[in-house]
Amino acid sequence: MRSRAMLSALALTAALALSGCVAGASGSGSAQGGGSSGKVTLTFLTFETPNLTAKYWDDAIARASAKVPGVTIKKLVAPSVDRVGYAKQLAASGQLPDIMIAVSPNGFAQAGQLAPWTDGELADFVSPHSNPIGGKVYQLPYNTQPTPLVYYNKSDFAAAGITAPPKTYAALLDDCAKLKAKGINPFVVGGGGKDTWADMYPLIGAVATDTYQQDPDWLSQKAAGKAKFTDPAFTKAVGKVAALAKKGYIGTAGLSRSYAASEQAFRDNKGAMYPMGSWFATSADAKKPSFDVGVFAWPSDDGSLAVPAYTGGGMSVSSKAPNVDLAKKWALAFMLDKTSLDNSVKTDGSIIALKDYTTPSDIGPVYTETLRLYQDAVKQNAIVNAFSVETGDGSMPAGLADKTAAGVADLINGKKSAHQFGSFLDDEWAKASQ
Template identity: 85%
Template sequence: MRRKLMPLAASGLVAAILLSGCAAGGSGKASGGGGGKGKVTLTFLTFETPNLTAKYWDDAIARASAKVPGVTIKKLVAPSVDRVGYAKQLAASGQLPDIMIGVSPNGFAQAGQLASWSDGQLSDFVSPHSNPIGGKIYQLPYDTQPTPLVYYNKSDFTAAGIAAPPKTYQDLLDDCAKLKTKGINPLVVGGGGKDTWADMYPLIGAVATDTYRPEPDWLAQKAKGKAKFTDPAFTKAAQKVSDLAKKGYIDRAGLSRSYADDEQAFRANKGAMYPMGSWFAASADAKKPPFDVGVFAWPSDDGSLVMPSYTGGGMSVSSKAPDVALAQKWALAFMLDKTSLDASVKTDGSIIALKDYTPPAGMGPVYTATLDLYQQAVKQHAIVDAFSVESGDDSLPAGVADKAAAGVADLINGKKTAQEFGAFLDSEWAKADE
């Protein structure tokens, strides 16, 4: 899921643990002060998806708690995919959870609500200084997610006479035309209900190739007032999305579909290509569609490999937790647990960003192809940020990513031109900075 940014699945229950899904943060009492040695009750905000079930979380919580005696966890489950919004609601009422996973630290860290991680605590991570805020790290960078890749129906490609996935952007347009001629919808794109973020993936891909590849620090330049969304560097990418919709290559009716319905539409052969985060690989392997699935990176104009990715998604700890040291110790125990990491790979397609980590044997073909493609991008130094998914100092102001998703719907529906979309984002950024 979107900036999910966090994953994992289920194994056997290792230890019994008291779980409660009703209370919110900061209510526990520690007998050990701040030293991490006492008994404490900590609230933990997580989320559930078809991949990451309640059992997955309960089992993972139990394993971490078995390694950190003295901790009792009260599990909180976000009611929607908008975990940041829910965490803000809790914080506004003085109930920020003691531990959170997959919640962007932006806003919380600047307000002094989160405890930072030390270099020693981050020593096991491949990219220990991902997404700094004021030079400090507030979220464990445990998982890398290419966002998006393009998963495709090999049978549809064969039926349209397409011998190989597109390498250049013109190849993509040519393939879309061939598919359309055969009566096959080229691109499956959703964004209905609360899942407006699901319409962002074509834009994220285009921004990666047309904006971030030539100017990797473009968003930082925007923050300094040296760039605008109405500049050609950005509107070229937005125009590509608009043109895809105008040509009928993106089915506008699909914007009413939720994230889950969007995936089901691809599975039900309602479109040949599915721009989505790398987590879809696990779903495709776990429940194979009635066709073989391939994967490629959103193509650049010249065919160079470019891959938008995000590394982060791990745990953050409240600076007001009843025992910050013990909360951080528990969070690390959870994040570094091999069983949980393997489960995350198997159920959510995670690319674990920990030193010396090896995925479990026997992973399926879609995950294997996804991982191989990512590793190619790493070797070619082709990784760029994923627009709207960034966190840390060089990211969109709080709330602007959601506004961008609403704007993309207008871009696809023809209600906004690329230039108007850029002006809309500039305006929303200005409002967020007020």
Template identity: 65%
Template sequence: MTRYSMALRGAALAGALLLTGCTAGSDGGGSASSGGKVTLTFLTFETPNLDAKYWDAAIARASAKVPGVTIKKLVSPSADRTGYAKQLDSTGQFPDIMIGLNPAGFAESGKLEPWTDKELAAYAEPHANAYDGKVYQLPYAAQATLVYYNKKEFAAAGIDTPPRTYAELLDASAKLKKRGINPFVVGGGGKDSWADMFPLMCTVATDVYKKTPDWLTQRGDGKVKFTDKAFVTAAQKVADLADKGYLDRAGLSRSYADTEQAFRDGKGAMYPMGSWFSASADGKKPSFDTGVFTWPTDQGARALPSGVGGGMTVSSKARDVRLAKKWAKAFMEDHKSLDAAVKSDGLIIDIKGYTPPDDMGPVYKATVKEYRQAQKDDGLVNNFSTESGDGSMPPGLADKAATGVQKLISGRMTAEQFGDYMDEQWDKATR
């Protein structure tokens, strides 16, 4: 899913891991050269949607297709598995297989094994997120950042249709506030600071990436800065929403799970969040109907922050690279696992020939419709802080951005100061 925060220190790495053997077929270690058996470590993560039961079942299915492989499951103790993988690498514990890893930094330094065109044949966008022409992460699914809204509260405020321009979004927010309805639910407390990023992801999409799709590449080349007008304007929109009382500053201390529950409990009319929320909205249906729309641009053209990727990466130093890649593909292309991921996490699968289960709910279907419409309108742009491939953020910077956004929304940092802060953090991350 997206970039997340990490709070552990290197000294606690080994003890903090949740380590679980998941399949039979190995004598507990060694390499494929010893009887064709090998134990491989697999770094994953757990969320309220993708829990241990989901991962264990998927691991078992993949392992049944690749005899001789035993998987030891490593669960990142925070949602920032990329940052965690970086720490593991620094202590010589880099996993053999990883899912949802941002390859930036790892790919350029030769730590990941590239996927061949033959291995990518099943994927609709096989060269998504390429680094210098090479693909290191299986591009199996799309996710996007949208605005989910409470149709009941919209109706109570006299809002007949979701806003399609930014002026209409401000007007809708004013109407909701006048009725005593909190316009936006936000969160991001503790280890879940990543959850405060979604309003900024949307305004960067509309005010920066829509006009300059390769803006982050240009930042890497020193041609633009975060203190430039375009980025500061995007940050100012977020600050203004908070100043007007449209973003619930008191909610910033909420965890991700509590933020989702706050929207479900009717404590706000709009919830900017990743498309995975659609599965939750359908599976644990709140007392109101949930709608979805794309955060609007000033002129109404679509600019939907999104990305294709999220799949498996394999270490170039894996205990057995061939078997690791074979197992990763078996996991990634298993239709039962894909169905489970769609139902649990609202993924938009990008594998040829795959169709989602017929019984998917209305919020998921509406989410996919928004995504496909943006795709048709050439309205898909990068998702700020979760980019991958050429022109992605340096490792660790997304974490810093989330910290800055917390201060931006709370009023402890101006848009201009946030731009300065991001430039400073960029320079530190790229030294």
């Protein structure tokens, strides 16, 4: 909800200005469940990306385990970006991981498979009640990520005679035309192989400005049967993406690129703009391309600011873990470790949503500009939900985000119109809700 996201983000902005750091483990509440004595082996489902490597996870696991005696962690790595699908497969065979990170709790929570976090356990978090399901929180809300922003090649803009990033959607279209006239591909968009999700960001940006800015609770209305994806409130946003592709501003060839290859394509100057989550900011700072990188929000028709963002991404704990108490204690130790939080900022562009956390002093210029843009959106009450990333009440049924990504590929390829895409999503929603 816009008001909830705005209040959470305002608190986060204030926290960023404070000195101090987060303690190694939470002392704000005890976990509920079994006793904490004895030894236990817990499975922990993670994922790996070009930013979050195996070493990143191994080091963070070691630090948390050192703070929680009696716990041995068995790391599991999701084989694809569809962590929810993988977790569901494991759950179906009675092997739901004891601890999971960045896995949407939607579906698992309603089935009683997750242990809710108490207010005491959530006391260190800026937005303790983000994305509730049935009034309870099942995922630690430690990280805010604007999803997406538009990162751009300042040299390409200058070569096309563009003196500033666009403020309105009409200006964006004008800039695309100028870039294309100079032989510069306007947008780098991926979506190949297992990374079909990488084609979603133009749509998420357009939904933010054309649907959620006017009606922040639109997806909840869809979940309640009061809205459809074929409604003009949604198809207007979809039509913008289709039109960008039809004009050649989004190239269909990019749909064969993986996420890593898409990021590299932008670095290799194969396109002027790269709509992507804020995690790209620190990647750009760490692996500097040959040009300066700027950032702007996906522009609205009237120039008003709307930044889609998500706060969550933390740990969930299985209600059937061999020791729920220790599993929660270990999860909090992991989430509140200052070194791990700093590494998350430096490697994945996280905006940490924890009280009294301060960002590292050596962050780079692209992250700094990203953070400033986010804070400006907070001040203007311009934070909206990020379509398909929601995880609380009223969010998409499990697995539908992947179907949406497949539909976006058809939209970019010209195989679906905006209305056909909406019909496709309505049908898939109905199937997933059965």
